[in-house]
Amino acid sequence: MQGVTASLDTLPKIGAPATRALHSAGYQALRDLAGVPRAELAELHGMGPKALAIIQSALEEHDLSLG
Incomplete structure (x- = not known):
């Protein structure tokens, strides 16, 4: 599925x-x-639960994860 996986x-x-x-x-x-610990990113101004979920999902496409 070319073009679907996050870079x-x-x-x-x-x-x-x-x-x-x-x-x-x-x-x-x-x-x-x-x-990177999820809690660390959550402390950044402008970083909300939706953005964290998108990041986690994108990392999982590469068998990676937030800490």
Whole structure:
């Protein structure tokens, strides 16, 4: 299913505030988020439950997960 899997080289589409929060914290790509504690990301301003769920789902496509 080409084109369905999220790329490890970019961030998934999670909305501008959550994307800005990740960039400000130094996360530039999905691969950077593997193993990061969910609670740590939840503390970022602009990062909500929906964005966290999208990130987790995208990581799971690559057999990865949040910490």
